[in-house]
Amino acid sequence: TEDAAQEQKQQEKAQKYLAEGQELLGKGNIVRAKVKFKSAYELGGPGGAGDAAIAALLQIHERGRQELEAAQAALPQQEFLKALREARRIKTVYSNLFGGIEVAPEPVNLSRLAAKLIEEIESNPSAQPALQEEKAAPFAKRIERLEREREKDRSKYVDLFAACEKAAEKYPASPTGKAAAARLKQLKANKKIWRHIGRERDRRALAAALSNIAALEKHGRPAEAQKHLDRLLTRHPGQTRAALEKRAKQRVK
Numbered sequence: 001t002e003d004a005a006q007e008q009k010q011q012e013k014a015q016k017y018l019a020e021g022q023e024l025l026g027k028g029n030i031v032r033a034k035v036k037f038k039s040a041y042e043l044g045g046p047g048g049a050g051d052a053a054i055a056a057l058l059q060i061h062e063r064g065r066q067e068l069e070a071a072q073a074a075l076p077q078q079e080f081l082k083a084l085r086e087a088r089r090i091k092t093v094y095s096n097l098f099g100g101i102e103v104a105p106e107p108v109n110l111s112r113l114a115a116k117l118i119e120e121i122e123s124n125p126s127a128q129p130a131l132q133e134e135k136a137a138p139f140a141k142r143i144e145r146l147e148r149e150r151e152k153d154r155s156k157y158v159d160l161f162a163a164c165e166k167a168a169e170k171y172p173a174s175p176t177g178k179a180a181a182a183r184l185k186q187l188k189a190n191k192k193i194w195r196h197i198g199r200e201r202d203r204r205a206l207a208a209a210l211s212n213i214a215a216l217e218k219h220g221r222p223a224e225a226q227k228h229l230d231r232l233l234t235r236h237p238g239q240t241r242a243a244l245e246k247r248a249k250q251r252v253k
Contacts, residue, residue, distance in 0.1 A: 014044030018052055030060055030093050041101055057097060064094040064110045072117060080127035081134055087121065090114040132174035139167035140176040143183070155251045158200045161187055200251065206232075207248040210241075 021036030037053040037060075044050035071086035091114035098107060121127050142163045150156040164180040164187070171177035187193055209232050216225035229241060236244060 010043045011049060014040045014049035014053070017043065018049050018056070021053070021056060025056065025060070030063075034060055034097055038099075038101065054101070054103060057101070058103070058107065061094070061097055061107050061110065064090055064097075065108070068110060068113055068117070071114075075121070078126065078130075080121055080124070080130045084118060084121045084127075084131070087114045087117040091118065128173040129175065132171035133176060136167055136171040136174045136176035139163055139171070139180070143167065143176075143180060153251075154196050155200045157187065157193055157197050158204070161197055203248060203251065206244060210245055210248055 017036045017040035021033045021040060024033035024036060034057060037056045040053040041050045041057075044053060067086065068090050071083045071090065074080075074083040074086070091111050094110040094114070097110065122131065143160065146156050146160040146163055150160055161184065164183045167174075167180035168177050168184060172181070187197070209228065213225045213228045213232070216222070216228065232244065233239060233241070239247075
């Protein structure tokens with residue numbers, strides 16, 4: 001009959017999804033594999049391909065449970081980053097594993113357990129140095145680069161100071177944050193360098209003010225531009241605009 005033919009087609013398609021899921025699972029692609037298995041169950045229903053699909057999803061669940069246990073086991077060794085990265089991965093990879101499918105007994109929700117583990121790690125005071133250091137990595141690279149650049153360009157001391165200041169403020173418990181705080185003290189204690197920083201900051205502020213005035217003039221707002229210029233000249237008595245523009249281009253050497 002027509003219904004029987006339709007049922008046969010669905011079962012064949014279910015078997016196809018099942019085979020594709022197994023292939024993906026063999027390649028380690030759990031996310032795509034679980035989609036295939038769920039599609040196989042939806043088409044195949046209980047029995048046949050549907051039961052095989054449930055068995056495959058339970059196999060994936062067991063794999064995830066073991067991975068979650070391994071992540072939890074890393075905590076006593078204070079391998080916080082390793083545990084956190086695994087928990088984040090598990091939360092994503094194993095989410096909605098049995099969504100829309102009734103399985104008895106109901107398997108534990110791995111994604112929720114991973115979320116609890118993430119919360120536990122992120123709220124652990126002992127984990128903060130490692131967690132903050134991961135986030136501070138871009139600052140560490142920037143500080144390292146600026147340390148090289150300031151040897152040839154003293155104006156870079158301003159950028160170095162700013163990078164250290166942000167790293168120390170945002171990630172005080174991390175090794176990078178602590179090193180940045182110590183570097184700030186060194187920079188402030190060196191009178192010559194501190195003068196360079198002050199002069200370069202003033203130059204940059206002056207350049208920004210002049211740039212704003214020029215932008216106002218360019219966009220047809222001369223009256224507003226003149227007000228800004230008048231205030232700027234008041235702060236720099238005896239100076240002309242041309243003199244200030246020249247000064248704004250003279251970077252600290």
